[in-house]
Amino acid sequence: GIDIVEDITDYQNGDFKLDQAEIFIEFENGLPLDAEVTAYFCQADTAANGDVVLTRINNRKLDQKIKISAAKVNDLGDVVKSTPSKSKITLSDDMIEDIKKINAVDFTYKIKVPSGNVNGVFLKNTNGLAAKVYAHLKANISKTEEK
Secondary structure, three states: OOOHHHHHHHHHHHHHHHHEEEEEEEEEOOOOOEEEEEEEEEEEEEEEOOEEEEOOOOOOOOOOEEEEEEEEEEEOEEEEOOOOEEEEEOHHHHHHHHHHHOOEEEEEEEEEEEOOOOOOEEEEOOOOOOEEEEEEEEEEOOOOOOO
């Protein structure tokens, strides 16, 4: 459900230029494990057999590697507070055409146990790692009326 493609295409079809375009990735780590997440922006296509095929956009400026600290755990081993993290990509003019192709994000994770002694942790089905991707677009739009 990423609408970055539609938003940027709408802007590009007008008689104006984007003043600023940014993509944000927000994470919420509800696991008691440190994480390093890499986000690869992709184009999703449907193969002849109906499977969805992700093709990574070949633009290294888009790839993001984000480190996220482990969620906080109390003395009883319960997760009491998730850890947020946010990454921002400021888009340059040479990235706009690649951004129009994005309709999926492929995340890879490296998880490790944080330093410190933990006797045990109780995980629930609500504990996990969540991600949200969105864009902020800014353009100076004006319309001149003919008299």
